[in-house]
Amino acid sequence: MSFLGAIGAAQKEAMDADERVVIIGEDVEANVYGTTGAGKSRKDKGDFLQMYGRNRIRNTPISEEVIVGAAAGAAMTGLRPIVDLSYSSFLYMAMDQFVNQVAKNRYMFGGQASMPVVFRSAMFYGLNTGAHHSDRPYPMFMNVPGLKIVVPASPSDAKGLLRTAIDSDDPVLTFEACQLWGLKEEVEEDEYRIPFGVARTVREGTDVTVVAIATAVPEAVKAADALAAEGVSVEVIDPRTLVPLDSRAVLESVAKTGRLVVADPAHKTCGAAAEISAIVAEEAFDALKAPIARVVTPDTQIPFSPALEKQLYPARDSIAAAVRRVAGARPRELALS
């Protein structure tokens, strides 16, 4: 099953299981983004509009602010909406609703409201869509208490995490990397859920811990394969959910390996990698045998030209280079250089 198919499957399971689950978004009737139907054609069986009707499959105007706010209001009063915001760059249109309503209402009203709503959006980076469609904005939202942030990196995780997200009585933002959409693997056909705050150890190793996010996960695995041939044993950890973050898994791994590389396709400043690095520096400094390394997207906007864009994101080579650096480094020498 593909990553995209897994999302569709999770949505279908949830729609079948609970009448309060509705899907809200632009072009969801026509299944333009591929998660509200089994195929492109209306005639194919498995079309969400045919199965659930217009009351539950809600094609919206292009009005992100009210889509997000109305989904929040609906969640506060009995529905469990799944909102498809398509490109994650469009979340900025609704920043007020995300920050001032979705994230704050439960807290501000002393627990009277719960907010069972999932906001899905796709990160189109690496696909030459230019600066307006290539954002990876999860760190901005990690900075807003009250939201849960999910970044799946495999079809199985996409399905299990989305089911948990839909069950959650708190607002969840999931960020799906489009480059992973076509990724296929065996996915459990039966219903299952993956708990939030539990990282996946993608590959075990003893020399260096690589914490990787989104497309950096398969790249880190490729780097680990290459490094194994050089005799460096790399442990790859995918946190899967950034809020809550399974820092214990990261800390335990670093306690074992003594070295940390964080590979994160978001921008460098105040990013997820910065947060994970800070946690390790705060909690496991004593275990570190080398400085932490971040492999991230530099603080520049995303250019259109393939010649310019590709080099910016964490990739197998840049991750491997960082691992070699921390594996060979002597902290004292580095400090002096």
Place this chain on the structure above:
Amino acid sequence: MLRIRRFDERASKMVKRGQIPGTVHTSIGQEAQVVGATMALGDDDYMTGNHRSHGHPIGKGSPLGPLMAELVGKGTGVCGGKGGSLHLADFNVGSLGESGIVGSSIPIATGAALSSKVLGNGRVSLAFFGDGAANQGCLYEAMNMAGVWDLPVVFLCENNQYALSTPAHTVTSGVIAERAAGFGIPGVRVEDGQDVLAVFEAVSAAVERARRGEGPSLVEVVTYRFNEHSEGLRLGVDYRDAAEKASWLEKDPIVLFRKHLVAEGVATDDELDALEREVDAEVEDAFEFSQTSPFPDPSVAFADLYTEPFGPTHLSRDGVQSAEQAHAEIGV
């Protein structure tokens, strides 16, 4: 109306005495508009409001004690001290929350109407906002969405003619009520917003239309605030003309309605005096309640962020929850 008036007068006094932290915006002068609108709603109907925030839940039937306690930041407040004047909410009476961000709660009311529609529970939703908020884009996104989906929502513009110091006509192109026409929904302007019955009639028509499944409406009510934008605000410039103010003070909705009730033989002056004393006592009780209630335990600063108790940041290697660390840091 009297409850709102006395509650707001007391709140204003409390601000002056330093008994309320933060800011307070009263609805004094605007009570007819608030009550005419909320009386048109049923108990189960939803409502969202804004920073001019006390009248709405009172109009919806919320008891005064927990509202007053919330203004003071007490644990017995409607929001347990987490909201304050700007964010009063009482879900028991369908009050889904006031909002400190101008215009921001309009989409929330629209969403409540969406859930009524999907669940078929017949509830109507009403969003209060000012003439200033009427220039926020989210209102137009909401009117359009509600229009195409026939959502049972009433958009209620409290046109008190000023947004803080800014006269509405200097920032508002055209007539607010007429903007509804662009969305194919009814827009009515209640010129005499000091007449509670006129407001009640207009909003009732909009509520009934929503309840019949015919969709949203916009109701603009022309009114006036008697106090400053917020209590204690001292502005160097007089942006409101003295003659204008005086002429509106003549149109006190409570005085007008009292005259009406007596003239129509609905109530005698004595009965209304007794009612005033009852309301005074109710507000006094609410004040007492707000004063004698305890402040919340500092540890609840970390509660209700999420439905499940997980540390807002992370677990350390020792498994210590960050919320507990945070408690330790602030000495709880």
